[in-house]
Amino acid sequence: MTTTEIETRERLAPGPASSSVLWEYAPSLEATDHVKIASRYNLFIGGKFVEPHSKKWFETLNPATEDRLAEVADADAHDVDRAVKAARNAYEKVWRKISRSERAKYIFRIARLIQEKSRYLAVAETMNGGKPIKESRDVDIPLAAAHFFYYAGWADKLEYAFPNRNVAPVGVAGQVIPWNFPLLMAAWKIAPALAGGNTVVLKPAETTPITALMLAEIFQEAELPPGVVNIITGAGATGAALVSHADVDKVAFTGSTEVGKRIQRALAGTKKRLTLELGGKAPNIVFEDAPLDQAVEGIINGIYFNQGHVCCAGSRLLVQESVAEPITRKLRERIATLRVGNPLDKNTDVGAINSRAQLEKIQELVACGVDEGAEIFQSSCALPARGYWFAPTFFTGVSQSSRIAQEEIFGPVLSVLTFRTPEEALEKANNTPYGLSAGVWTEKGSRILKMAQKLRAGVVWANTYNKFDPTSPFGGFKESGFGREGGVHGLGPYVVLS
Amino acid sequence: MSESLITHSTSGFSPARFRRTVAEALELDHGVDAVALEERAASLAKRSLKKDAKVWGLKLAVSMIDLTTLEGKDTRGKVVALCNKAIRPDPSDPSVPHVAAVCVYPTMVAFVKQALRGTNINVAAVATGFPSGQTFTSIKVQETRETVALGADEIDMVIDRGAFLSGDYQKVFDEIAEVKEACGPAHLKVILETGELANYDQVRRASLIAMYAGADFIKTSTGKVTTNATLPVTLAMFEAIRDFHHVTGKKIGMKPAGGISNAKLALAYLVLLYETLGPEWMTPDLFRLGASSLLNDILMQLRKERTGAYQSGDYFTLD
Numbered sequence: 001m002t003t004t005e006i007e008t009r010e011r012l013a014p015g016p017a018s019s020s021v022l023w024e025y026a027p028s029l030e031a032t033d034h035v036k037i038a039s040r041y042n043l044f045i046g047g048k049f050v051e052p053h054s055k056k057w058f059e060t061l062n063p064a065t066e067d068r069l070a071e072v073a074d075a076d077a078h079d080v081d082r083a084v085k086a087a088r089n090a091y092e093k094v095w096r097k098i099s100r101s102e103r104a105k106y107i108f109r110i111a112r113l114i115q116e117k118s119r120y121l122a123v124a125e126t127m128n129g130g131k132p133i134k135e136s137r138d139v140d141i142p143l144a145a146a147h148f149f150y151y152a153g154w155a156d157k158l159e160y161a162f163p164n165r166n167v168a169p170v171g172v173a174g175q176v177i178p179w180n181f182p183l184l185m186a187a188w189k190i191a192p193a194l195a196g197g198n199t200v201v202l203k204p205a206e207t208t209p210i211t212a213l214m215l216a217e218i219f220q221e222a223e224l225p226p227g228v229v230n231i232i233t234g235a236g237a238t239g240a241a242l243v244s245h246a247d248v249d250k251v252a253f254t255g256s257t258e259v260g261k262r263i264q265r266a267l268a269g270t271k272k273r274l275t276l277e278l279g280g281k282a283p284n285i286v287f288e289d290a291p292l293d294q295a296v297e298g299i300i301n302g303i304y305f306n307q308g309h310v311c312c313a314g315s316r317l318l319v320q321e322s323v324a325e326p327i328t329r330k331l332r333e334r335i336a337t338l339r340v341g342n343p344l345d346k347n348t349d350v351g352a353i354n355s356r357a358q359l360e361k362i363q364e365l366v367a368c369g370v371d372e373g374a375e376i377f378q379s380s381c382a383l384p385a386r387g388y389w390f391a392p393t394f395f396t397g398v399s400q401s402s403r404i405a406q407e408e409i410f411g412p413v414l415s416v417l418t419f420r421t422p423e424e425a426l427e428k429a430n431n432t433p434y435g436l437s438a439g440v441w442t443e444k445g446s447r448i449l450k451m452a453q454k455l456r457a458g459v460v461w462a463n464t465y466n467k468f469d470p471t472s473p474f475g476g477f478k479e480s481g482f483g484r485e486g487g488v489h490g491l492g493p494y495v496v497l498s
Numbered sequence: 499m500s501e502s503l504i505t506h507s508t509s510g511f512s513p514a515r516f517r518r519t520v521a522e523a524l525e526l527d528h529g530v531d532a533v534a535l536e537e538r539a540a541s542l543a544k545r546s547l548k549k550d551a552k553v554w555g556l557k558l559a560v561s562m563i564d565l566t567t568l569e570g571k572d573t574r575g576k577v578v579a580l581c582n583k584a585i586r587p588d589p590s591d592p593s594v595p596h597v598a599a600v601c602v603y604p605t606m607v608a609f610v611k612q613a614l615r616g617t618n619i620n621v622a623a624v625a626t627g628f629p630s631g632q633t634f635t636s637i638k639v640q641e642t643r644e645t646v647a648l649g650a651d652e653i654d655m656v657i658d659r660g661a662f663l664s665g666d667y668q669k670v671f672d673e674i675a676e677v678k679e680a681c682g683p684a685h686l687k688v689i690l691e692t693g694e695l696a697n698y699d700q701v702r703r704a705s706l707i708a709m710y711a712g713a714d715f716i717k718t719s720t721g722k723v724t725t726n727a728t729l730p731v732t733l734a735m736f737e738a739i740r741d742f743h744h745v746t747g748k749k750i751g752m753k754p755a756g757g758i759s760n761a762k763l764a765l766a767y768l769v770l771l772y773e774t775l776g777p778e779w780m781t782p783d784l785f786r787l788g789a790s791s792l793l794n795d796i797l798m799q800l801r802k803e804r805t806g807a808y809q810s811g812d813y814f815t816l817d
């Protein structure tokens with residue numbers, strides 16, 4: 001060895017950092033100190049926060065920690081009546097009278113305020129609902145703002161939405177929304193109602209009222225005339241009192257099929273208009289000529305997005321037998337990389353289950369799947385000790401008759417079934433009481449078109465899944481409900497045409 | 499030739515045993531959906547790396563760099579200076595590792611070999627009519643032999659894109675196989691020049707052909723065309739590597755090159771690697787970053803993590 005060689009070696013920096021080990025991403029937590037959640041929230045009626053007649057409040061939790069976030073008012077029938085009266089008053093005296101462009105101005109203002117407070121709202125949504133911050137930050141809040149922007153655009157152009165017709169508002173809308181996309185569902189409901197010239201009483205879900213109440217604060221800041229939107233909190237009884245209130249002209253509900261049926265029964269024989277957006281058991285169909293790696297991503301996104309708390313989740317994977325082996329192998333590898341944990345960590349892919357009740361329902365159905373003989377694969381990820389958690393799971397060897405292939409689980413649980421021909425895929429896909437959405441994965445364009453024509457589902461995604469846009473109508477067939485939200489179709493339920 | 503690479507190439511893998519046919523390569527071929535692929539790459543690029551995880555990743559990235567100069571005006575002086583940078587990237591911080599290899603044109607190999615003597619940094623050389631590849635196979639083979647004879651540990655060859663785009667996959671395959679043979683003990687990286695392959699379906703197909711023909715690494719780009727390495731192209735190639743590994747049991751390396759000029763992007767590539775091929779691929783034996791200006795940006799970030807303040811460019815050597 002020459003002298004220079006020795007010198008070179010002495011100068012040599014060390015070898016590579018130790019490799020082939022797990023790369024622990026340090027926690028990257030979204031800051032929460034800027035978010036002010038009040039210790040108690042009252043009812044938002046007539047533009048003010050007022051104490052409930054019941055003088056009762058109930059706790060709302062952070063499902064990731066089981067810590068108490070705030071207490072919110074429990075509205076009784078008397079409170080519902082007050083809210084409906086405020087909405088009726090605002091409708092008759094202000095909202096139906098002002099010009100359409102004036103209404104548009106308010107809706108635009110709300111949209112901009114949501115954008116300005118997007119970080120704040122995203123953190124609150126994650127803390128109250130358990131969904132990963134990357135989803136509330138990148139999906140829920142931007143889409144909520146987009147819905148207000150979109151319908152603000154229609155508010156003064158209703159005669160173009162319904163050419164050659166006279167367009168008038170319906171009146172007071174009673175709206176009840178679920179806990180899976182709290183602020184986004186409020187936007188889906190409120191924006192078209194306001195654009196059509198209606199006033200609103202909205203009840204957010206019992207477990208996730210915080211962002212709806214923050215939206216009420218935004219209405220105050222936007223100087224929306226008092227009573228145009230009223231927000232009342234409570235459990236099932238509050239919702240029942242709202243939808244059956246005699247002075248409500250239009251009811252919109254998003255939630256379970258069971259409650260949807262109850263509402264429809266309660267409204268039978270009344271003049272009230274009704275739209276229902278209910279459950280689903282969507283088929284995600286993968287053909288052998290699919291882009292396999294992207295299909296796997298689509299399957300993952302279809303079922304594990306928002307912990308599977310999605311009415312249009314692709315919870316039944318129908319995979320052509322010839323590619324069942326590579327698809328299930330890739331799925332096994334992929335669920336191992338899903339990062340489950342603190343929803344406030346920017347690197348978290350799967351957050352907390354929304355409530356203990358929901359967790360118990362998921363556990364029950366999964367146990368049933370095991371009993372029925374399906375093979376279970378579960379991510380071996382570590383789950384936090386406190387809070388409500390369920391590891392991403394899928395079942396193979398599931399048959400059509402299994403409960404886990406029939407019932408909506410509303411959790412991070414996928415059932416994998418196989419098929420041999422496109423006809424069989426269609427038959428199995430449509431063989432369900434539901435019909436909200438479906439996915440088709442194939443590189444063959446003509447097959448996509450044929451499947452889309454024959455699938456009995458309100459939304460069909462081709463080579464993608466869970467894509468939402470305010471311009472696109474969304475809604476179900478069969479027991480998934482009726483009526484459409486989003487797009488020009490979404491205005492229909494909120495206007496009277498003559 | 500570094501110890502680790504020798505061990506790697508002799509344990510269980512002989513090119514002849516693994517060399518297969520175009521038909522076998524195409525059996526693994528399927529479409530790649532551009533929208534979904536780009537979406538996945540973009541979502542991984544949003545991972546937020548902080549503190550220890552960031553420093554660990556940045557140091558690993560340094561150790562994976564093929565520090566490159568490929569210019570007509572390259573001289574002995576230029577490449578020797580680059581070698582010194584490669585040996586000790588940041589003289590003020592002994593914890594920063596050396597790079598994986600220095601990548602040059604064949605005529606510079608002897609100078610690099612001498613400058614890196616006594617280190618385990620590899621000498622990599624581009625060959626086979628780089629960057630266009632528009633020359634005769636016999637000349638490509640001859641160029642490879644001579645370059646290896648001068649001491650190159652790694653050969654970065656370009657595929658015949660003309661043949662590939664006209665559908666003559668057999669020609670592409672045979673040429674890679676011949677160059678691989680000419681490499682002898684040297685490792686072969688096969689550059690697909692993805693910027694000229696038009697779409698991800700073709701990238702996947704070219705990746706499979708290269709791996710079945712005997713590539714030890716597949717590499718995106720020469721750095722000489724408008725579009726160089728991108729995250730989605732790299733993801734599509736990772737997926738091809740994963741499928742090839744499943745079928746053959748052989749681990750192929752990956753080298754995105756060109757346009758990777760800052761630390762944040764380098765970390766995004768590592769995240770993509772980690773969450774697609776997994777921890778086993780997190781080594782310079784199986785992943786490289788072809789870059790020149792990247793190194794100083796990483797050094798700047800590392801010093802910021804160490805001292806809490808950004809230093810101006812004047813505090814990092816330009817070689």
